[in-house]
Amino acid sequence: MAIEPDELDRSGRELAAMLKHLRKQAGLSGVRLAARCNMSQSKISRIESNKGRPSLLDVEQILRGLDAPPAVSAEAMAIARIAQTEWQDGRTLRRKGLDKKQLQLAGLEASSKRFRYFLLSMVTGLLATPEYVRASLAQAPPEQQAKAVAMKLERQKVLFDRSKKFTFILTEQAVRYPLVPPHELAMQIDRLASFTRQSNIQLGVIPMGVHFTSGSLNTFTIYDDTLATAELDLGAIVFRDNRDVQDLIIRFTSYEEHAIFGDGARERLQAWAEDCRR
Numbered sequence: 719m720a721i722e723p724d725e726l727d728r729s730g731r732e733l734a735a736m737l738k739h740l741r742k743q744a745g746l747s748g749v750r751l752a753a754r755c756n757m758s759q760s761k762i763s764r765i766e767s768n769k770g771r772p773s774l775l776d777v778e779q780i781l782r783g784l785d786a787p788p789a790v791s792a793e794a795m796a797i798a799r800i801a802q803t804e805w806q807d808g809r810t811l812r813r814k815g816l817d818k819k820q821l822q823l824a825g826l827e828a829s830s831k832r833f834r835y836f837l838l839s840m841v842t843g844l845l846a847t848p849e850y851v852r853a854s855l856a857q858a859p860p861e862q863q864a865k866a867v868a869m870k871l872e873r874q875k876v877l878f879d880r881s882k883k884f885t886f887i888l889t890e891q892a893v894r895y896p897l898v899p900p901h902e903l904a905m906q907i908d909r910l911a912s913f914t915r916q917s918n919i920q921l922g923v924i925p926m927g928v929h930f931t932s933g934s935l936n937t938f939t940i941y942d943d944t945l946a947t948a949e950l951d952l953g954a955i956v957f958r959d960n961r962d963v964q965d966l967i968i969r970f971t972s973y974e975e976h977a978i979f980g981d982g983a984r985e986r987l988q989a990w991a992e993d994c995r996r
Contacts, residue, residue, distance in 0.1 A: 729800040734768035736794055737780055741766070744784050754783035774798055774959060802959035807952060816855070816862045820869035826941050827876045834940040834970050837888040840895045842939075843870040844877060845886065845921075847909055849902045877919065885920040886913075887970070887977045889935075893923060894990055904994035911987040914980065922977030923986050930976070940966055 741751050741762075748766070752759040757779065764770030765780070772780075777798040781791045806819075827833075835842055843851055851870050855863050876882065893907060914921045937949040946957045946966045957963055978986060 733797045738766040755779040804956035806954045816866040830941040832942050833884045835886045837892045838937045847906050850906050853897045880918050887922045889924045890926045900994040904991040907991040922979040924977050928976050
């Protein structure tokens with residue numbers, strides 16, 4: 719199902735209004751509905767006022783408590799699924815300031831323990847050299863660049879927190895993407911190779927020519943088992959629905975099976991770095 723950004727903005731309000739209307743139509747008070755659903759009345763109130771984001775399970779429980787007809791339940795669940803997704807458009811992020819995005823990412827990194835990154839087209843800022851970070855922000859407003867670069871580099875400290883576990887899978891295209899001049903790209907690839915020896919990091923590469931059966935690919939990140947983001951040129955999509963997150967974990971696991979880790983990854987990275995130096 720295609721989801722437009724404006725749908726993501728209004729879906730939460732629409733779902734809240736729909737559930738409130740259905741409750742009133744059923745002649746139930748918030749207290750009675752809460753008892754039927756084994757929820758608190760305050761939770762029902764927060765959901766109906768769009769002050770709390772209900773899970774799909776919450777919505778299913780409420781619909782059962784309301785004895786909603788199948789067609790109505792299907793419509794409500796479709797809206798709820800969209801409401802579990804958030805669109806962050808790049809224009810708005812740039813207008814608010816790139817530092818806001820960096821603070822948001824730092825917060826996610828501080829609160830999460832398990833990270834999975836699938837990098838399709840370029841290296842993520844956590845693994846990047848200062849030169850690569852600066853080049854990645856070259857199109858940002860000049861007045862925001864220096865602060866954003868500093869914040870990106872500061873975030874890299876999280877990689878050395880041994881209580882956190884990271885798995886990075888990079889395609890050969892991502893590793894060799896010529897964002898910086900060849901001699902700087904060689905140093906960037908050397909940096910990737912060094913991370914393959916760090917105990918809390920697994921870094922794998924997928925060489926060109928590997929055949930995928932899952933269709934089109936995109937860059938995405940999974941934080942623990944609860945939230946995932948997919949990166950697009952125009953912005954990012956945030957997934958909170960457990961089914962979406964689990965689907966991405968399954969996809970990530972299949973990519974791990976195609977990736978080369980350890981000595982094999984270091985050999986590939988060394989060869990690619992030498993190509994740059996030549």
